[in-house]
Amino acid sequence: MQPPGPQDSPASGTVESQRHDGLPVAAMLRAIWWSEDFHPNPATGLPGKVRKRPVPSAGGCYPVQLRVLCGEGCDVPPGTYVFNGTGFNGSGGELLRLRNHDDGTPPQGGLRAPARGAVVVLTVLPQRTLAKYHHRAGPLLIADTAYAAVALVHHAAARDVDARWDAVAPRRWPGSVPEFALATVSLGVSPARCQQPRHDRIAGVSEAQLAVRRSCGLSRLRARPAADAGRVVGELLERSLLSFPQAAPSSCRARVLSAESLRDPELADRCAGQSWVRSLDALLVFEILGTPTPAAMWWTATLAAHILYTALGADLPLEFRPVGGWTGSRCGWTTLHGLGVAIRKPLTTNHERAANAGQ
Known part of the structure; x- marks a missing residue:
C-alpha cells in the first residue's frame, strides 16, 4: 500500500533567476535532492513517482524538506526559500521564494538568514514514514535527515564551500501539515563559525559521484x-x-x-x-x-x-x-x-x- 501523507509540504512561491556568481546554493541542493530519473514501479517496470535521489530514505518515503534562508552572496537574492523536490507547481528542482518571508525570518522567529551565505533548515513530514513503520519511525526520521545533511556538507567540500551540519531541538514548522525542523546546514557562513574541529578534511563528493550513488541491490x-x-x-x-x-x-x-x-x-x-x-x-x-x-x-x-x-x-x-x-x-x-x-x-x-x- 502507498503510505498516506504528502510527499512535499504544500508551498507557493516564485522561481528567482539564478546568478552566475556567488554561493551556488540552488545547484548544491539540486545535486543532492533531485534527479531527472525515477525508480521503476515494481508492478509494471515503468517509471514510478519516486525520483532516484542521491540520498537514501527508509522505504523511499523521503520525508525531508529543504527550507533555505539566504543572505547576501548567494546565487539567488536574499530571502526565504523552499526547495521544490518532487515537482509541485508543474516544475521541480529549483528554489521557490516565499514572498511573505522576505526579511529572512520564519514566522515563528528563531532561525534567521545570515548576513552572507545561507542556512538550509532540514524539516520532516512524518506522516508517510509513520504510516509505514509505526513505532519504528522516530529513528528513521532522524536517519533520513542525517543522510541529507551530511551529503550536502560532503558536496560543499567538493565545491570548496565552508559548511557544517547541526542538530536542532525539534520544533514545529508553520504550515498546513505537520512539519518539524530537525537540523540545519550552514553554507558559506563565516569560516570561523563553520570551522569544525577535525584531523582531516571532509572528503568532497562531486555532482557526478552523487548521481551514481544507489543502495546496493x-x-x-x-x-x-x-x-x-x-x-x-x-x-x-x-x-x-x-x-x-x-x-x-x-x-x-x-x-x-x-x-x-x-x-x-x-x-x-x-x-x-x-x-x-x-x-x-x-x-x-x-x-x-x-x-x-x-x-x-x-x-x-x-x-x-x-x-x-x-x-x-x-x-x-x-x-x-x-x-x-x-x-x-x-x-x-x-x-x-x-x-x-x-x-x-x-x-x-x-x-x-x-x-x-x-x-
Missing part, C-alpha cells in the same frame, strides 16, 4: 561474504573517524560484523526480520550501552552517512544499504542503526551490465 549480494570484507570496512571506519567532527556520546560505539557474525540466526530478528542482511559482505552496527537518546541517534546516523560519503568521494568499490528498524538489546547493548556493506562485484556479462545500468 539485494539481487547482487553474495551467497557468502567476501573473506577480506571485515578488514576493508574496519579500515574505512578508522579513516572516516579522522574527519568526523562529532565526539561519540557516552557509551556509544561502532563495530564491524562480518563472516561468522553475519550468520548469527538472531541477527535478522534484531533488525525487524530483514533476513537479507545475512548476505552482506559486512555490517557496521552502531550501539549504545543502555537506553537510546536523541543525541546518540543523531551521532549514529551522521557517522554512518559520513562513512558512506567518504567512500563515495574516494571512489571505493563499495556499495551500502542503511539498515534501520532495530529492536531490543543484547548484553545491555542496544543497536541504533546499521550500515550494510557489499564489495562491488565486476559485471561479467553483457546481460548483467544492461540489467544494472544506472543502479
Whole structure:
C-alpha cells in the first residue's frame, strides 16, 4: 500500500533567476535532492513517482524538506526559500521564494538568514514514514535527515564551500501539515563559525559521484561474504573517524560484523526480520550501552552517512544499504542503526551490465 501523507509540504512561491556568481546554493541542493530519473514501479517496470535521489530514505518515503534562508552572496537574492523536490507547481528542482518571508525570518522567529551565505533548515513530514513503520519511525526520521545533511556538507567540500551540519531541538514548522525542523546546514557562513574541529578534511563528493550513488541491490549480494570484507570496512571506519567532527556520546560505539557474525540466526530478528542482511559482505552496527537518546541517534546516523560519503568521494568499490528498524538489546547493548556493506562485484556479462545500468 502507498503510505498516506504528502510527499512535499504544500508551498507557493516564485522561481528567482539564478546568478552566475556567488554561493551556488540552488545547484548544491539540486545535486543532492533531485534527479531527472525515477525508480521503476515494481508492478509494471515503468517509471514510478519516486525520483532516484542521491540520498537514501527508509522505504523511499523521503520525508525531508529543504527550507533555505539566504543572505547576501548567494546565487539567488536574499530571502526565504523552499526547495521544490518532487515537482509541485508543474516544475521541480529549483528554489521557490516565499514572498511573505522576505526579511529572512520564519514566522515563528528563531532561525534567521545570515548576513552572507545561507542556512538550509532540514524539516520532516512524518506522516508517510509513520504510516509505514509505526513505532519504528522516530529513528528513521532522524536517519533520513542525517543522510541529507551530511551529503550536502560532503558536496560543499567538493565545491570548496565552508559548511557544517547541526542538530536542532525539534520544533514545529508553520504550515498546513505537520512539519518539524530537525537540523540545519550552514553554507558559506563565516569560516570561523563553520570551522569544525577535525584531523582531516571532509572528503568532497562531486555532482557526478552523487548521481551514481544507489543502495546496493539485494539481487547482487553474495551467497557468502567476501573473506577480506571485515578488514576493508574496519579500515574505512578508522579513516572516516579522522574527519568526523562529532565526539561519540557516552557509551556509544561502532563495530564491524562480518563472516561468522553475519550468520548469527538472531541477527535478522534484531533488525525487524530483514533476513537479507545475512548476505552482506559486512555490517557496521552502531550501539549504545543502555537506553537510546536523541543525541546518540543523531551521532549514529551522521557517522554512518559520513562513512558512506567518504567512500563515495574516494571512489571505493563499495556499495551500502542503511539498515534501520532495530529492536531490543543484547548484553545491555542496544543497536541504533546499521550500515550494510557489499564489495562491488565486476559485471561479467553483457546481460548483467544492461540489467544494472544506472543502479
